[in-house]
Amino acid sequence: MKGLLLAALAAFAFVSYTYAGAPSTFTAAKVVAKQKIFFDQASSSQGELYCGCKWEWTGKSGGRIDPASCGYETRAQQNRADRIEWEHIVPAWIFGHQRQCWQNGGRKNCIADDPVFRAMEADLFNLYPSVGEVNGDRSNFQYGMVTGVAPQYGACPTRVDFKGRTAEPRNDVKGLVARTTFYMYDRYGLSMSRQQQQLLMAWDRQYPVSSWEKEWNNRTAKLMGHPNPFITGDRSWSLGHKPSREGIVSAFPAHAAVAPSEKASSGVIIGNRNSNIYHLSQGCPSYDKVSPKNQVPFRSEAEAAAAGYRKAGNCK
Structure with missing residues (x-):
């Protein structure tokens, strides 16, 4: 029995806390990024991903372009053209569709029930x-060579072939x-077409690692616990x-890995994804009343707050 408990605790820790600095x-x-x-x-010379634009930070994780x-001109969506968004270089739609959770209920279901999907979605690399706007236009398209498409965003050289x-x-x-x-494909065991x-x-051969890419890797590795x-x-x-497949953790669902009393003894903070309220293991009477499917674990109150959660009002 003791062995099973230790194994469950280990599975929970590995699923939720792959590394102390990695977001969950x-x-x-x-916010961490x-x-x-x-x-x-x-304000650096390399700028954001697609157009090399500079921006001004706003709020917890946003920015204004x-x-x-960069000579950017809006194609169609002014609100999105004005702001910084966080692009999944490998889109969540692509890696999600290689998980059973997506077939059973889409992204929302994957977030609720699949620790591997959550790890991929939060992977800082x-x-x-x-x-x-370009993030939205790229959508879930694969990268490729685009020909016969006129400039779409002023001087921005990125092209999107909507039909293709x-x-x-x-x-x-x-x-x-x-x-x-x-x-991403190596770490999480994804399948990639030959083309x-x-x-x-x-592209890997033609465009070698830059000094900034090395620095980006170093900074990210300190948080993730491993380099690219x-x-x-x-x-x-x-x-x-x-x-x-180094990122394939136990499929043991995070919300079922450890009983509430065991979570409490480990000091895990539990957030409710529906209400965006978090509960401490001590002094919060509703700690063990959050539905398992709605539980989001956090290592600290600071991490919960950064994710947009607030402490339950009935905590002492």
Whole structure:
């Protein structure tokens, strides 16, 4: 019995706390990415992902684009063109569709029931600030070469082929998005088409790791507890690459891994994803009353607050 309890606690800890500095939710990841990784990049020469625009930080994780810094012109969505959004370089739709949870209820179901999906959604190596309009236009399209499409965003070189469901990022980040894609597919055991592999392998060779990409990797590795081996050169991708699956944690659902009393003894803070209220293990009478499917674990009150949660009013 003791052995089973220890195993359950270990599974819960591994699922929710892969590393002390790694965020456990997408909302928290955006805040951490701003504060710990991109904090000094708003006015840098490399700019945001797709157009190289500079921006001004606003709020916990947002930003306002400076269109003059990159010659950006709005295509259709002014509100999104004005703001920074956080792009999943490998879209959640793509990695979600390779998880059973998505087939059973889409993204919401994956967030509730699949610890691997939550890890992918919050993985800091896969997040990058971008112009919101281009992020929206890219949608869940794969990267590829786009031909016959006139400039869509002024001087911004990124192109989106809506009919062909393909997006071609600017040259400056083609190597970066290739190595990020390799990382995600390798770490989480995803399947990639031969055509996509060939394209990204070519971008990886043609656009080598920059000094900023090395720094980005170093900053992110300190939070995630591991580097992107495709940036450091410790790993390379070839056709038929066999994924390491290092990010595939136990499928043991996080909300069922440990009984409420065991969570309390470990000091885990429980958030309610429906109400955005969190409960402490001590002094909060509703701590063990949150429905398992709505539970979101946090390591600290600061992390819960960063994710947009507030403390329950009945906590002493």
